[in-house]
Amino acid sequence: MKLSTAIFQILLGPLALAGAVPKGESKITYGGYKAFRVATHNNPAAIKEKISKLSAVTYNIDNREHLDVAVPPQEIAAFEALKLEASVLHEDLGADIAKEGTVAAYEGVSAQAVPSLTWFNAYHAYADHVTFFSDLQAAFSNQSELVTAGTSFEGRTIFGIHLWGSGGKGSKPAVYYHGTVHAREWISTKVVEYIAYNLLTQYGTNTTVKAILDKYDFYILPVVNPDGFVYTQTTNRLWRKNRQTRSGQSCVGTDINRNWPYKWELTNGASTNACDETYKGLAAGDSPENKGLVAFTLGLKNSKGIKLFIDWHSYGQYILFPYGYDCSLKPANYALQSSLAAGTAARIKLSYGTSFTYGPSCSTLYATTGDSVDYLDSVGLAQYAWTIELRPTGSGTGGFVLPAAQILPTAIEQWEGQKYLLAAA
Ligand SMILES: [Zn+2]
Known part of the structure; x- marks a missing residue:
């Protein structure tokens, strides 16, 4: 760990370094499930x-x-x-969780060295993701900086990386990614890390990559639900929500992707029961994570605007665009979005044959209210606001957990999809 990493971890607070099971809770193994x-x-x-x-x-x-x-x-x-x-x-879900890989240790790299691609061979602890980004940023300090988007309920900083090309810092419209809003969807963090890694490491040698990074500023927040993510590693691999407690409620956690302050008040797209997986909170945007993410989003909107937002999730293999809150609505640029999603799906498929379904999220999957994509579209004014649900589909391929051996193929096919999308959009 370099000094910059150490300082960054101090910024993240002492809880960010805690790896122990929370007091009074033992780890759920899911053995025999x-x-x-x-x-x-x-x-x-x-x-x-x-x-x-x-x-x-x-x-x-x-x-x-x-x-x-x-x-x-x-x-x-x-x-x-x-x-x-x-x-x-x-x-045996417990056996497959165990096979998913003991979370690997990351040793960091010496000053200004580029982290190794072996990072993508295993899943890692939260603190190691912080170190990885710090190392990556330090290796490309002339075209990147670490950014923060507020603080989680338990006091962790929501961190990210900002990348830019020849136009200089902050000169171009934003491409904006969120990873692991749902705590158990670990693969989404790895995918956005792989994209950040490739943008930086290939900028100097690949003309396609250079053109993309010269055209857009990237803002990549790899773990927007850090408390939930840590909890999936200490206690319950299948945890989804944040770890927010509320007075008078015994159940913990708000679904950050049902708490965005747009169409939050509508019924049927989220739960008002604090014990449910899609609990929407007591008021629009009232989770600490949403407050930070809203402020960060509005900052991007008010500077150079947002070209593309993607909220990365798993699983199901879907590319979803607005709207979640009303199944009869389509975005104004529907034909264009459909054609770009079709092209992205086709490019993804070229690598390993993985198929993605695409369409407006409500009619393709299910109604959702207070979700990020509707907010980014209607308030953030992103030209394209998508959800991508990564591998697997489920049938015959598992579902609840994705083996570590599939991290790199999953990341590679998405990197290919993004290169197509960002050149075509
Ligand atoms: Zn999700």
């Missing part, structure tokens, strides 16, 4: 009702065609007795 994909035939509520007596964990709550659930060992027989139309995603 069996995970299923249950067909819902467009009626997920009926399936949820049928399994409501079980303590099964549901995962992809945003999809109306199927519901992915992890069933504890003592309830597998009861689940199978329901005779639902289901396929197996994980025979």
Whole structure:
């Protein structure tokens, strides 16, 4: 760790370095849990009702065609007795989480050295992501700087990197990425890191990359839900929300992607129950993370504007554009967005044959309110505001966890997709 990293970690606060399981909570291993994909035939509520007596964990709550659930060992027989139309995603979820890789240590690099690509062979602890970005920035200090977008509920800084090309710092419209807003979606952080890494390391040698970075300033926030991310590593791999507590509520956590202050007040796109995975909070934009992200977003809007925003998620293999809050609405530039999404999906597929479905998020997946994409489109005035749901799709390929061996292929195919998109947009 270099001095700049040390200073940056002081900025992030003491909690950022804590790796221990929170007091009173033991780590959930999910040993013996069996995970299923249950067909819902467009009626997920009926399936949820049928399994409501079980303590099964549901995962992809945003999809109306199927519901992915992890069933504890003592309830597998009861689940199978329901005779639902289901396929197996994980025979033993705990074993697959273990296989996903013990989170690897990152030693850092000596001053101004470029971090190794081996970073993308494993998942890492939160503090190591901080170090990685600090190292990457130090190696390319003439065209990058570390940025911050406010502070999480538990006091961690929401950090990121700003990259620029020949026009100089802050001279071009923004390309703006968020990773790991949903705590368990680790692959999204790795993907935006890979894009940042390639923009910087290939700028001097690749004319396509140079043209992209000369045309846009990039703002890449790899972990916008740091408290949740740390919690997935200390305690519960499948945690989704932030770690915000609220007086009078026993359940922890607000869904940051249902708390953005745009169409937040509408019903049916989020939950008002604090115990639910899509809990929207008590007021629009009232989570500490959303406050920081809103301020950062408005800063970009008010400087050179936002060309492209992508909120990176997993899983399902979707490219989604506005709107989430109303299934009958399409963005004004719908034809253009569809054509760019089709082209991006086609380019992604060239690397490994991975297929992505695209379309407006509400009609393609499910209604969402207070989500980032609607906010970035309508308030942030981003020309393109997308959600990309990364690997896997689920069937036959797992779902809840993505093996470390798939980090690099997932990142490579998305880098190819972004190079197409940013040249064409
Ligand atoms: Zn997500």
